Amino acid sequence: MIHFKGVTKIYPPDIVALRNVNLHIRAGEFVSIVGRSGTGKTTLAKLMIAEERPTKGSISIGNWDVAHARPSDIPLLRRQIGVVFQDYKLLPQKTVFENVAFALEVCGAAPARIAAVVPQVLRIVGIDHNAERYPRELSGGEKQRVVIARALVHGPKILVADEPTGNLDTINTREVIDLLCRINDFGTTVVLVTHNREVVNSLRKRVVTLDHGTIVSDHEEGRYHI
Amino acid sequence: MVALMRVIKFALQNFRRNFWISMITASILALALVSVNLLLAVNVLAGTAVRAIESRVDVSVYFKPAVGEGIVKNIRSSLENMPEVRAVRYVSADAALAAFRDRHTDDELVVGALTEIGQNPLGSALIIQAASADHYPVIMRAIEQPAYQDYIDEKNFDDYRAVVGRINTIAGRVEHFGFAISAVFALIALLIVTNSIRIAVYTRREEIGIMRLVGASSAFIRAPFFLEGLLWSVIAVAATAALVLAGAGAADPSVARFFEGTTFSLAGYFREHALFIFGAELLGTWVLVLFAESLAMRRYLKV
Secondary structure (H helix, E strand, O other): OEEEEEEEEEEOOOEEEEEEEEEEEOOOOEEEEEOOOOOOHHHHHHHHOOOOOOOEEEEEEOOEEHHHOOOOOHHHHHOOEEEEEOOOOOOOOOOHHHHHHHHHHOOOOOHHHHHHHHHHHHHHOOOHHHOOOOHHHOOHHHHHHHHHHHHHOOOOOEEEEEOOOOOOOHHHHHHHHHHHHHHHHOOOEEEEEEOOHHHHHHHOOEEEEEEOOEEEEEEOOOOOOO | OHHHHHHHHHHHHHHHHOHHHHHHHHHHHHHHHHHHHHHHHHHHHHHHHHHHHHHHOOEEEEEOOOOOHHHHHHHHHHHHOOOOEEEEEEEOHHHHHHHHHHHOOOOHHHHHHHHHHOOOOOOOEEEEEEOOHHHHHHHHHHHOOHHHHOOEEEEEEOOOHHHHHHHHHHHHHHHHHHHHHHHHHHHHHHHHHHHHHHHHHHHOHHHHHHHHHOOOOHHHHHHHHHHHHHHHHHHHHHHHHHHHHHHHHHHHHHHHHHOOOOOOOHHHHHHHOHHHHHHHHHHHHHHHHHHHHHHHHHHHOOO
16 A cells, blocks of 8 residues: 655755655554654655655555656645644634535535535534534644544545644543544554554554654554654 | 636635735736836827828929920829829919918018919929828939929928938837836836735645645646736726826827827727737736746745
């Protein structure tokens, strides 16, 4: 599903974010990418959605050669990968429904499809009762659910969540992680980038540990040990 | 169709959100366009002045009173056959006398002298107009041929070429100056438009970031900005057209006084050519705006 082969990313002038990373994530897996701040976790996530290009090496996702994708192909790739960030990236002047619908609108989806899909996705993430509320009226956990709904609205095969619980308290963190597990149970590959020890240890799923841009461990039922 | 409707919706949304920036941008574009139209008006007026002066240039050939009408008409025919000649008007001796009397009707001395002579002292005349001011030397050479000299009493050629030349020189200088002014305004417009787009992109950077994140195509992100540019251009050209037509209408009485005897109207000229002039200006402005937008977005919209 996701293949990183000898991937190195150097930011000018000479900041090495990733060094010769080899990683294979199978379809339907739930993988946690862990490590200290500045070890290249976010760079790894950005490379998956082609927000950054590798300096060396190749990245393939399904049949996509992400490292060499043409600019015109990138939007199509991004519709197949849902992305969740720590800082939500919700539009404050739009309601929950409109924020989720926006992802379909800008990709040219028909109004009928939007009307059918958005309520369905809001139900899945358990935020349908807040559809008409604005982001400022929601808690951190609720906001993150809206972001997950927006990421799911295209029916992606992969969900990349970069520190989705970074701004959340323990209860909301648990709820968001449970939601990601449920999404994974539906067959979506989930890549969770985090440095939250409790979350990683409770998951009992595959853990890839990065240190100074290099993969230092990769365990099928791993724990957070740095 | 759905995508187009959404692009229009987003463009109108942008325009509304950045209303005053949009108005300032449209005003600067209008200012540049007004300077272009001023240049055009100066060119049109200079051309009209040159034509008016050229139409007044003629050669008058006065024949001796004894020369018969047949001879004069033969000379007229041969002159009319020349490609350099646009028109030849025959003035008979009687008509010349009548015109002379009309001109001096209050001059008792002249009237008395004519009565005393008792007969028509004037001969017939030919008034020749050339197809172009440059052709007068050729016509003069034709008139001066020895075969005609026994019949001709006097030739009169008011050479306006120096005046025409001077008008052309002034018009050329005004044109150069106008071009420089228009170029300066176009450059200012380019900078303002680039800046306006940058501000518009900056204020919407979060939304653009999300659009990119969820897979909006580059074209879909850029299209509303291009459409917004078209909206600015339409407003600028509409304001310019209103200003230019009003200004030309206000200037028309002065223009009519200056070009006495002609029916030229500056407002009429702009109305007659409105579709072409303002259509070309709309197209030109939009191209300028698109160029500025491309510059601005290249930096801010890494898709």
